[in-house]
Amino acid sequence: MGNIVNEWYETKKNVDEMVHWEKPKLKKWELAVTKFFPAEAKILDVGCGLGREAFVLSDMGYKVKGIDISQEVIDQVVPFSVQKGYDIPFSVYDGHKLPFEADSFDVVIIWAQTFGLLYGNEYKHEFLLECKRVLTNGGLLSYSAHDYRFLMENYKNVMKGRKFYPYADTELYWETFEPDELMAFAKDAGYTLILCEKGEIYIPEDGTILHCLCRK
Template sequence: MTTKPWYEDLFENYANKYDSESFTQGTKGECDFIERELQSNKTLKIIDVGCGTGRHTIELTKRGYSVTGIDLSASQLKKAREKAATENLDIDFRQQDARNITLKNEFDVAIMLCEGGFPLMETDEMNFEILKSVTEALKAKGKFVFTTLNGLFPLFNSVEKFLAAEGKEGNATYRDNSFDLMTFRDHNVTEFEDDDGNKKVIASNERYYVPSEITWLLKSIGYRNIDIFGAKLGAFSRNDKLTTKDFEMLVIAEL
């Protein structure tokens, strides 16, 4: 039995497979939204937290933005650097823990999309450390755009059925989901095949948040304007009011 946290185990040798997962297919549309939020201001410095294989970092760099990508996983970063090299892009990818980002007051904008660290941590305190650490990486009037799991969804819907319907052949599968009303954590057994074709089974759990929690957490670390919307894959929009049918929520916060 592994002693690593489940998310480290998952991403250890999963970079190629990760890029074919259904939830990673909305990159261009999501970057369109980021551009609209930034009013296409290419002087802004961006940090992509939990950048994975670099899909948003690379797409935004191609569009002329200055982006630094950080991730905990060496194998995800290796894939990101390879992808950047094939596009002849010089991108600063760094292996960093989102709970302890060493870059302080450097960025105008932080993005953290597709559960890039938050809300995967073992405790609420660790998840909060990520929000604080990202905030410390921002300049005084910084903006933070991220997606996270919508705690309203599992109260009205089956997470297991949703994930089964969204997946496709070759993707990771999830079973034995149980949602804990006291902690708002969904526990499940995740089965997947790594990049070497090895079948792996891990016990994972993710924290779902309700909008009022996110608002309170962000206000407590200095954000003044906080907007929360439904997050539709590849089509983020301020026009999508958050509902119980949204699996994820889109958070836009300004210091």
């Protein structure tokens, strides 16, 4: 990931603002996707942040490992996880190479905003191949991204072309997508597409995101 992303997530003030603990829950679309996951699956949570998805998936009986590009994020989530009684390994990675052997995971998730921070098509293509490497044969990849049409209809003032700028006075942005574009990444990397759809977050007012589920 580029320097813009690294600098944002290494800034303690920005990470501090991510902290909230109300018993975490999965978004509606995330919960729907987990119905495809094998029982007790080994899951790699890419861009784990402060652990919302990892904690809930662990509660559901999955074996989760979380990785993030930000040392500041990992420095906060590790003691937070211990404090809450979880035994989830969290570690830093370089944003490109996954520090695991081939065939290590049954599921890889790239949820929340992470996919839109993999700037450029070549980067995303190479990263999906890297995810494929660490997946077991028949393993699942689930990834999500911002819905270009929804943002243009509701947040046009913070859109510049296909880039979504949610924070004032910063260069950080998320790439946005149409469904066919999101599907193309999976197909180009040699995955078998299971579904690609708009998913509800929590309530209708939150809008929708796009997400794909595919198989190695």
